Amino acid sequence: MVGFCSDQRHDGDWDNYQCKQYRGKLGTADGLLAVAKVLYWASQGEFTNPRSFIFVAPKGLNSNLLKLINKPASFRSELISKWDGSCAKKIVDNLTIPLAGEVLDAINNFEFSKITYVDVDEILDDSASKPLLFELFGTDPGDYPRGTVPVDVQEHEMVYMNALLGAYNERELGSFTCHQDVFDHSEHGDDLRVHRSRYYEAEGFQKFYRDNTSPETIAEFRRGIRFGIYDTLKAVAKDELARVHATMSQAANLQPSGPLAQYAYIPVKQGLCHHLINDGEITWKGSK
Known part of the structure; x- marks a missing residue:
């Protein structure tokens, strides 16, 4: 597996991930051959030497290969000394590759300190693996980090906040010119702060599970909330604020x-209502 670092692809920096499903631990001979193949083809101009x-190796590496990885100079020496027996006839079918010329140069120019490994524990701990583990095995992604409410109202909050401002204004006959007026109100100020807390709780929930499960999982969850509040939204209410409270x-x-x-x-469930407002999926306006 190749990880390109730029749009130059193999002409620029790139990382080589040697991924194979071995029945046991990766042995020294297999490890030497894997490195030899990459450096050989680099010497032939197929690509540059990898950056790393x-x-x-899901089942790990044997102790000798681990020692070589931890002693880069020894890894180079081992590859050179074992070339004829472990590599020369195994890189290209029906061809013996001598350790000379550009092949030897590629080995001498490669930084063996860039050889590392990851084991199964690191793979499972990597956050990037969470969606795949969830998809394949139904792995529990765990609890989400709680949302933090910023002091100032953010730009991405404006749609649902303006919808709430409209609801408060309908109740109070246009008394509020901005969100701060509502925050300063003796009755509605705490109510609006709670709505913001709900919004950010749902924000943290969605971000975490979108990254650790799948977008479809979040979409289905939102769909369930939307259908669950549908009848309440359509029911007769004395004003928009009453509809907000009934929906919550x-x-x-x-x-x-x-x-x-x-x-x-x-x-989370309450805060998702504000996200549905933000995305234009529901409205507080309805029958009276």
Whole structure:
């Protein structure tokens, strides 16, 4: 597996991930041959020497190969001394590759300190593996980090915050010119702060599980919330603020299904209503 570092691809820096499914630990001979093949083809101009060479070995490496990786000069010496027996006839079918000329130059020019490895524990701990583990094995992604509410209202909050401002203004006959006016109100100030907390709780929930499960999982969860509050949104209410409060109560009582159900805490379900407002999927305006 190749990791290109730029649009120059093999003409620029690149990382080589040596990934094979071995029945046991990766042995010294296999490790030497893997490095030899890459350096040989680099010497033939197929690509530059890799910036790094990473063995991906789910069952680990044998002790001797580990020692060589930890002693780069010894790794180079071992590759050179074992070339004829372990590499020369195994790089290209029906061809013996002598250790000379550009092949030897490629070995001498390569920084063997760039050879490393990852084992199965590192693979499983890597956050990038979480979505795949979830998809293949249904691995529990764990609880999400709680959302943090910034002091100032952010640009991405404006849609749902303006919708709430409209609801408060309808109740108070246009008393508020901005969000701060609501924050300063003796009755509605705390209410608006709670709505922001709900929004950011749902924000943290969605970001975490979008990264650690799949976009489809989050989409299905949102769909469940939207259908769960649909009738409440359509019901007659005395004003928009009454509809907001009724919807928050309904959202709190929803029992979502699916893999994220155990982490669907009340603020998450309520906060998702504001995200649905933000995305234009629902509105607080309705029958009166």
